[in-house]
Amino acid sequence: xxxxxxxxxxxxxxxxxxxxxxxxxxxxxxxxxxxxxxxxxxxxxxxxxxxxxxxxxxxxxxxxxxxxxxxxxxxxxxxxxxxxxxxxxxxxxxxxxxxxxxxxxxxxxxxxxxxxxxxxxxxxxxxxxxxxxxxxxxxxxxxxxxxxxxxxxxxxxxxxxxxxxxxxxxxxxxxxxxxxxxxxxxx
Amino acid sequence: xxxxxxxxxxxxxxxxxxxxxxxxxxxxxxxxxxxxxxxxxxxxxxxxxxxxxxxxxxxxxxxxxxxxxxxxxxxxxxxxxxxxxxxxxxxxxxxxxxxxxxxxxxxxxxxxxxxxxxxxxxxxxxxxxxxxxxxxxxxxxxxxxxxxxxxxxxxxxxxxxxxxxxxxxxxxxxxxxxxxxxxxxxxxxxxxxxxxxxxxxxxxxxxxxxxxxxxxxxxxxxxxxxxxxxxxxxxxxxxxxxxxxxxxxxxxxxxxxxxxxxxxxxxxxxxxxxxxxxxxxxxxxxxxxx
Numbered sequence: 001x002x003x004x005x006x007x008x009x010x011x012x013x014x015x016x017x018x019x020x021x022x023x024x025x026x027x028x029x030x031x032x033x034x035x036x037x038x039x040x041x042x043x044x045x046x047x048x049x050x051x052x053x054x055x056x057x058x059x060x061x062x063x064x065x066x067x068x069x070x071x072x073x074x075x076x077x078x079x080x081x082x083x084x085x086x087x088x089x090x091x092x093x094x095x096x097x098x099x100x101x102x103x104x105x106x107x108x109x110x111x112x113x114x115x116x117x118x119x120x121x122x123x124x125x126x127x128x129x130x131x132x133x134x135x136x137x138x139x140x141x142x143x144x145x146x147x148x149x150x151x152x153x154x155x156x157x158x159x160x161x162x163x164x165x166x167x168x169x170x171x172x173x174x175x176x177x178x179x180x181x182x183x184x185x186x187x
Numbered sequence: 188x189x190x191x192x193x194x195x196x197x198x199x200x201x202x203x204x205x206x207x208x209x210x211x212x213x214x215x216x217x218x219x220x221x222x223x224x225x226x227x228x229x230x231x232x233x234x235x236x237x238x239x240x241x242x243x244x245x246x247x248x249x250x251x252x253x254x255x256x257x258x259x260x261x262x263x264x265x266x267x268x269x270x271x272x273x274x275x276x277x278x279x280x281x282x283x284x285x286x287x288x289x290x291x292x293x294x295x296x297x298x299x300x301x302x303x304x305x306x307x308x309x310x311x312x313x314x315x316x317x318x319x320x321x322x323x324x325x326x327x328x329x330x331x332x333x334x335x336x337x338x339x340x341x342x343x344x345x346x347x348x349x350x351x352x353x354x355x356x357x358x359x360x361x362x363x364x365x366x367x368x369x370x371x372x373x374x375x376x377x378x379x380x381x382x383x384x385x386x387x388x389x390x391x392x393x394x395x396x397x398x399x400x401x402x403x404x405x406x407x408x409x410x411x412x413x414x415x416x417x418x419x420x421x422x423x424x425x426x427x428x429x430x431x432x433x434x435x436x437x438x439x440x441x442x443x444x445x446x447x448x449x450x451x452x453x454x455x456x457x458x459x460x461x462x463x464x465x466x467x468x469x470x471x472x473x474x475x476x477x
Contacts, residue, residue, distance in 0.1 A: 047418035049356050084353070 023054040031075035032139035042183035066171035102172030114162040138163035190270040198466040199282025202330035206464035211477035213399040221433040230431025256332030258314035263327040326468040340366040346450040362454040368428015371458035379453040382443035391455035394439035408440040
């Protein structure tokens with residue numbers, strides 16, 4: 001009886017989490033009062049030898065299209081679980097390159113204030129330590145928030161265009177890592 | 188086999204000159220291979236210029252590079268070889284000095300503080316002579332003129348065991364990035380892992396001067412070589428640091444056991460003019476090669 005109970009518990013546990021490199025991500029989470037689901041889980045590497053973070057993309061409806069993910073309305077989440085220490089400057093440099101590679105000048109100009117604000121908040125943190133969880137949520141009612149290990153940093157940064165610009169970094173036309181884009185889109 | 192020290196002196200002289208003028212075939216093939224697969228137009232032109240430079244130097248019996256380097260002689264004394272050890276070192280030293288005077292190339296060796304150049308390519312502790320022993324019934328002398336551009340970019344880190352192999356990989360990538368074009372890439376990135384601080388650096392030098400196509404005898408080292416070679420050529424440093432895919436011919440790793448509380452890693456690089464020459468003494472005579 002005990003073993004049957006344990007088996008049911010384990011099956012439920014597996015059904016509600018995706019795992020990669022020892023990192024488990026919930027299948028469903030709530031953002032802005034809305035339940036959203038894990039669209040894909042991916043590994044960010046550097047120079048093909050360093051595992052940097054495990055990422056998860058949450059959307060209200062699953063999709064295999066990057067454009068659909070970017071354009072979709074409603075709550076969204078990108079979660080990064082760090083697999084190695086990364087300095088704020090390294091993080092910002094990489095993020096900035098990805099933003100510039102995936103957003104045109106008009107799109108970047110539109111969200112410049114929010115981008116500068118986000119980078120200032122990342123700089124203030126100093127370093128993303130191995131094991132840290134970085135969450136970028138989009139809440140339709142308020143905007144984009146940055147949270148580190150559950151601690152929300154500052155007020156929401158307004159506007160849906162900003163979150164779209166962020167998402168393009170991972171699932172846009174020139175993603176930071178092609179196989180990562182594929183995995184985030186359930187590939 | 189009894190070794191005639193006059194022949195050792197002649198070989199030491201001949202080897203230095205040969206090493207400065209004739210690039211080993213594995214390095215030439217390495218440059219050809221990099222040129223073929225290089226995707227950056229400027230980098231490809233740069234590799235083409237390097238290949239032409241080698242051809243011109245060899246055709247005109249000239250030096251491959253103006254830097255005559257620090258002379259290093261690696262000696263392997265085989266089983267049954269009879270040789271006067273102190274005499275062997277003196278003979279190599281004399282041959283090294285004679286090569287510089289008689290061929291009349293630049294002596295790159297100075298006193299470390301007075302900076303006085305004796306114009307002999309020799310000095311206190313130089314040429315560097317490393318002596319080892321082997322099972323083969325021969326005496327092998329390998330000569331390596333180690334250029335300063337690559338030697339000036341040498342590093343050692345005494346990492347801690349908890350940092351694991353990741354610390355080794357990170358260190359190598361950081362070193363290659365820091366070196367940029369200063370090492371005259373494409374390079375052979377030599378990595379020493381383990382041992383003591385001095386042994387670790389020695390291993391890195393051994394790795395950097397190994398022929399292309401050779402592999403670390405330690406399977407863990409060989410695996411690391413493959414991973415790092417791929418990663419290093421993703422850095423975009425490219426030939427002479429001007430960008431491109433061809434940052435390194437290869438990453439070579441040599442390993443040694445180390446202390447339970449140590450995790451040393453060293454990097455030493457060899458420039459694209461990865462010169463070396465070898466003389467093998469057998470009972471049948473002396474054979475020159477690479």
